[in-house]
Amino acid sequence: xxGTRLFxxxxxxxxxxxxxxxxxxxxxxxxxDRVLAMEVGDExxxxxxxxxxPLTFEPREVRPGLHAMKVSRPDALLEYLSLQLRLPGVxxxxxxxxxxxxxxATAAPAVxxxxxxxxxxxxxxxxxxxxxxVDAPPTGQIGSYLRAPRSIIELVPTGRIRTQAESMxxxxxxxxxxxxxxxxxxxxxxxxxxxxxxxxLEQEAVVPPPLVVVNRVLPVFEVATRPTGxxxxxxxxxxxxxxxxxxWLDRLPGDVQLPYxxxxxxxxxxxxxxxxxxxxxx
Amino acid sequence: MTRTLLVTGGGxxxxxxxxxxxxxxxxxxxxxxxxxxxxxxxxxxxALGLAGLGHExxxxxxxxxxxxxxxxxxxxxxxxxxxxxxxxVAERLANNEFFLAAAEHFPASQAYAAxxxxxxxxxxxxxxxxVVDTPPSGGGIDFFTAPAQMADLVGGRLLRxxxxxxxxxxxxxxxxxxxxVLRVADAVLGSDLLERVAEFLLDLRTTYDGVAQRxxxxxxxxxxxxxxxxxxxxxxxxxxxxxxxxxLPELASTPKAVVFNRSLPDTWADPPKRLRADVREIVDRxxxxxxxxxxxxxxxxxxxxxxxxxxxxxxxxxxDLQGLADLASSAAGMPWEDLxxxxxx
Numbered sequence: 001x002x003g004t005r006l007f008x009x010x011x012x013x014x015x016x017x018x019x020x021x022x023x024x025x026x027x028x029x030x031x032x033d034r035v036l037a038m039e040v041g042d043e044x045x046x047x048x049x050x051x052x053x054p055l056t057f058e059p060r061e062v063r064p065g066l067h068a069m070k071v072s073r074p075d076a077l078l079e080y081l082s083l084q085l086r087l088p089g090v091x092x093x094x095x096x097x098x099x100x101x102x103x104x105a106t107a108a109p110a111v112x113x114x115x116x117x118x119x120x121x122x123x124x125x126x127x128x129x130x131x132x133x134v135d136a137p138p139t140g141q142i143g144s145y146l147r148a149p150r151s152i153i154e155l156v157p158t159g160r161i162r163t164q165a166e167s168m169x170x171x172x173x174x175x176x177x178x179x180x181x182x183x184x185x186x187x188x189x190x191x192x193x194x195x196x197x198x199x200x201l202e203q204e205a206v207v208p209p210p211l212v213v214v215n216r217v218l219p220v221f222e223v224a225t226r227p228t229g230x231x232x233x234x235x236x237x238x239x240x241x242x243x244x245x246x247x248w249l250d251r252l253p254g255d256v257q258l259p260y261x262x263x264x265x266x267x268x269x270x271x272x273x274x275x276x277x278x279x280x281x282x
Numbered sequence: 283m284t285r286t287l288l289v290t291g292g293g294x295x296x297x298x299x300x301x302x303x304x305x306x307x308x309x310x311x312x313x314x315x316x317x318x319x320x321x322x323x324x325x326x327x328x329a330l331g332l333a334g335l336g337h338e339x340x341x342x343x344x345x346x347x348x349x350x351x352x353x354x355x356x357x358x359x360x361x362x363x364x365x366x367x368x369x370x371v372a373e374r375l376a377n378n379e380f381f382l383a384a385a386e387h388f389p390a391s392q393a394y395a396a397x398x399x400x401x402x403x404x405x406x407x408x409x410x411x412x413v414v415d416t417p418p419s420g421g422g423i424d425f426f427t428a429p430a431q432m433a434d435l436v437g438g439r440l441l442r443x444x445x446x447x448x449x450x451x452x453x454x455x456x457x458x459x460x461x462x463v464l465r466v467a468d469a470v471l472g473s474d475l476l477e478r479v480a481e482f483l484l485d486l487r488t489t490y491d492g493v494a495q496r497x498x499x500x501x502x503x504x505x506x507x508x509x510x511x512x513x514x515x516x517x518x519x520x521x522x523x524x525x526x527x528x529x530l531p532e533l534a535s536t537p538k539a540v541v542f543n544r545s546l547p548d549t550w551a552d553p554p555k556r557l558r559a560d561v562r563e564i565v566d567r568x569x570x571x572x573x574x575x576x577x578x579x580x581x582x583x584x585x586x587x588x589x590x591x592x593x594x595x596x597x598x599x600x601x602d603l604q605g606l607a608d609l610a611s612s613a614a615g616m617p618w619e620d621l622x623x624x625x626x627x
Contacts, residue, residue: 013418014294014518045521138293188599189323190294219567223560230553231561234568240597263570265577267517 003177006124007133007281008207010142010197011183012190016215016274019267020183020258021135022049023274028282029066030275033130036123037068040116040145044070046135051268067129073112076119083122086160110155113148114165121168124177131282139182139197146172146180146206175208181281185216186248194252211281212253215274216260218242256280285622286404286503287413288534290422291512292522296543298322299599299609300512301415302330306603307610307626309348313410316349318400320417325601339403345603349409353396353417361395362432366492371485380482390431393417393424398496401503411623414507423525426504426533429497437490508621509537510591514544515578527586538589538617542579545592546572591615 007024011017018039025037039046039055047055047070050062055070062068105111124132137145144151149169156162172178180201184194194212201210220242223235249257258277264270289301298319305317316339322330330350331342339351363375393416400414416425424431509530513523523540530537550572553565583590593613600606610616611626618625 012293014292014516016516016518018518045518048517048521185294187294188325192324219563221560221563223564224558227557227561230549231557231565233547234550234553234565235561237595237597238564238568244597262567263574265574270517 004124004127004129005131006120006171006178007131007181008120008136008142008146008178009134009181009183010136010139011213012140012193013138015183015185015190016258016270017138017183018045018135019049019270019274020181020213020215020278021133022046022267022271024181024278024281025066025068025131025133026063026271026275027278028131028133029063031282033065034128035066035131035133036129037062037066038120038123038132038134039068039070040120040134040136044135045267046070048267049271051266071116071119073115077115079122080115080118110144110148110151113145114152114161114168117145117148117168117172118164121171124171139193142197143200143204146201147204150206169206172207173205178207179281180207180210181213182210183213183215184252186214186245186252188248191248191251198253211255213256213258213278213281214249214252214254215258217249217257218245218260284404284407284409285411286400286507287411287621288416288425288504288507288509289413289512290416290425290509290526290530290537291541292422292519293418295512295514295519296593296599297512298415299326299606300510300541300543300593301413302326303600303606303610304510304621304623305350305411305413306345306348306606308411308413308623309342309345310607310626311624312347313623314347314349314408315411315413316351316403316409318351318353318403318412318414320353320396320415322352322415323599325599329600329602329606342603351403353399361398362391362436362489362493366489366496367485368488371488375482375485378478378482378485380479388431388435390424390428390435393428394432394497394500397425397428397500397504401500404503404507405499422522423529423533426530429500429504433490433494433497436486436493504534507534509535510539510541510621511537512541512543515542515575520578520582523582524586527588538620539591539615540582540586540588541613541616542575542590542592544595545579546575546595548572548576551576589615589617591617 009017009021009024011020022037025035029035036059037046037050046068047053050068052060052062052068055068057069057072057075059067059069105115120132120134123129136142149165149172152165153162153169156165182194182197184190198210201207218238218241221238223239226232226235256277258274261270261273264273287304289297289304291297298321301319302317302322305315309315317330319330319332322332331340331344332350332352337352337354339349342348342350360376363372367375396417400412403409404412416422511523511526513519526537527540546568550569553569557565579590579592582588591613592615593609596609600609607626
């Protein structure tokens with residue numbers, strides 16, 4: 001039997017990262033997988049793509065067989081300390097220890113990230129899911145998350161947290177398990193940021209080579225004769241936007257392209273529409 | 283008097299470009315204008331004459347009255363240490379390995395440095411208008427809450443959480459037996475790491491008086507500023523724009539307008555009915571998109587009582603001064619008078 005697969009979805013802000021993460025979860029779910037979609041961070045919009053109320057730390061079934069949750073750090077920390085590190089007596093101090101530890105972790109490299117990644121790792125190893133999809137932090141921050149296990153190994157010489165970190169690092173770099181998906185759009189700044197991220201990933205090699213999903217790609221149409229009036233304006237804009245996108249598409253790896261969605265109103269419709277184009281990733 | 287214009291908004295909406303365009307428009311009407319920008323795209327940077335790096339305001343070579351400065355978001359903690367700590371402490375802080383970790387984990391520190399630098403330019407009284415492109419951390423709200431958050435942090439909140447009581451002296455701090463959290467941290471991270479974190483926090487605490495006082499000055503500048511919220515009709519930036527409209531009136535002031543960037547002309551909502559099939563493919567899509575955009579703008583304006591401005595979608599972002607000036611004058615509904623800027627021509 002194949003083990004759980006983990007998809008980490010990152011991208012620059014504004015490229016549709018959460019929508020693609022939700023779409024990927026929906027696609028895997030449609031294929032019959034038991035799926036967990038996880039949101040990391042405070043201001044996520046993953047819930048809106050499933051048309052559900054704000055997510056909680058406890059996974060909630062948003063479709064039969066598809067669960068969604070949010071990794072909130074204080075909850076993740078308490079669970080990490082008591083279940084994963086098996087520290088005795090943490091429960092007694094509860095929230096106070098979590099808050100204090102969180103404060104301490106502000107000033108210590110990789111500690112906050114390892115707690116978040118630790119929760120993802122815990123779910124992947126739990127055996128409850130066929131597919132885990134993470135709406136991960138944006139590309140500007142993803143490096144410190146992916147590198148966290150390694151940073152901890154460098155920082156902490158012995159002990160349980162180190163052993164845990166070693167196992168996490170192995171899971172993240174295992175291409176039977178982990179796939180990093182970088183969402184981008186064919187524009188100047190997102191293209192440059194994607195290139196930077198790809199370079200960094202190649203150097204650090206903390207995860208298997210990532211897949212790039214180019215979102216909002218315009219359809220190419222041939223128009224025999226330019227019409228007049230409003231229709232002509234639309235044709236002109238469309239053709240020049242296509243030409244501009246071409247510049248950046250030529251620079252981006254073309255693993256998967258998702259279409260620009262015209263006139264689609266709700267985040268749930270956006271995710272449902274995008275899910276059709278994600279077969280290749282699964 | 284120096285006016286301040288803060289341009290905020292979610293990632294990827296063209297906020298930096300809009301800020302630059304507003305600055306160019308103001309400079310063209312004769313106002314001495316400084317545009318403070320964060321990490322502009324290459325083409326925009328060259329339009330602004332930012333080819334040569336440098337974080338000090340520099341006059342634009344082609345447009346009199348326009349100055350441009352780039353915020354140095356990396357230098358934030360260093361600047362705080364140098365300004366508000368004794369020289370030996372500042373030196374120790376700057377060489378501390380936790381420095382970078384703290385800067386990264388506390389996005390408000392970057393926002394604080396940006397707000398501090400922007401406030402410095404406003405207080406210099408050297409310009410009629412300072413346009414600030416706010417950094418994206420924390421969805422941009424950090425820029426407004428950073429002074430208070432920063433004072434809170436260096437004021438020992440972390441230390442108090444860790445010790446669970448009054449601020450400790452250096453030696454007391456190592457009495458781990460006294461505090462459960464220290465025992466936990468000790469077991470997880472090791473005592474060596476814990477001690478080094480604690481030393482760092484104790485050093486940081488010496489900057490408190492300076493940071494708190496400066497924070498109040500920065501807040502005053504932010505309160506007196508005009509705010510524009512830039513968005514598109516995509517779900518993520520709209521979500522951000524709504525957050526700004528909910529929180530900014532209390533944090534600073536009610537935004538002067540929400541600027542929908544990359545808008546399609548209303549005339550496209552109702553295209554001709556009879557078209558050739560190849561043309562119809564394109565026209566149906568863009569008219570559906572136009573209708574959706576119009577509905578989203580109308581809803582935003584109705585729900586938040588917001589003044590709505592819109593800037594048309596262009597195939598390429600502006601690559602020179604003329605392009606930026608054209609972008610500003612193409613804006614519909616921009617409250618120029620309210621912003622103290624003459625109508626751009």
